[in-house]
Amino acid sequence: METKIISIVGEKGGIGKTTLNLILASNLHYAKGKKVVLLDGDNPQYSIYKKRQRELSFLDASEIKELEPYTIERVTVGSIQDTIMKYYSLIDYIILDLPGSLNVEMVKGLLYVEHIFIPFSHDELEIDSTSNFYFTLKNNFLDNNERVLKSVNLFFNKFKLVRKNKFSLLRQQFEKAGIPIMQSVVKDRTIYKEQYRNTLYPIPENKEEGDMDIKKFFEEVEQLSNL
Incomplete structure (x- = not known):
């Protein structure tokens, strides 16, 4: 089985990467039937791992068995390679949730990621830092002859329709600079954190089905990860 190692990453906290990695997994x-392992490398918070433990505590053994939840493991700089190799070629996706800063844990984790997805909003300072982050990854990981990394793609996060002209202009600027931008977006919706951020259930079938809803983003992540 060909395993894809992917991660939604950012160079700072508060951009929603952990929420998106969790909902994606x-x-x-649950919805696509893929074999997934989510590695929580955001030490020492380990917020995804702790959330899974809380959610499991409300269920009995028979309910857990029926759900067949995917595996969530904590990893450190010292354990990440062995943990990846334990699952590699046995599952479809390994998703890494890394710290929101360019520290040792993040850099070590990035050495194993094949496809990176970077969220950003319309904030001017965030746009500049995201551009710099992209070129840092490109120069140090993507343009390396011994690289594992195959692609880096940016996407609009916290997208607002009222600012669609601003986002359209930003898209043109990034494309002109040679920075790959995903076609799909992630809208600014509190429901992602309040209802859909769950390690045991997917987004309901009849929700998020529109052309600009989050399921389209997940579909594009799948497509780009299989190129």
Whole structure:
């Protein structure tokens, strides 16, 4: 089995990467039937791992068995390679949730990621830092003859329709600079954190089905990860 190692990453906290990694893992597994392992490398918070433990505490053994939840493991700089090799070629996706800063844990984790997805919003300072982050990854990981990394793609996060002209202009600027931008977006919706951020269930079938809803983003992540 060909395993893809992917991650939604950012160079700072508060951009929603952990929420998106979690929802992505749940929907690939429960809705798409993919074999998924989510590695929580955001030490020492380990917020995804702790959330899974809380959610499991409300269920009995028979309910857990029926759900067949995907595996979530904590990893450190010292354990990440062995943990990846334990699952590699046995599952469809390994999703890494890394710290929101360019520290040792993040750099070590990035050495194993094949496809990176970077969220950003319309904030001017965030746009500049995201551009710099992209070129840092490109120069140090993507343009390396011994690289594992195959692609880096940016996407609009916290997208607002009222600012669609601003986002359209930003898209043109990034494309002109040679920075790959995904076609799909992630809208600014509190429901992602309040209802859909769950390690045991996917987004309901009849929700998020529109052309600009989050399921389209997940579909594009799948497509780009299989190129």
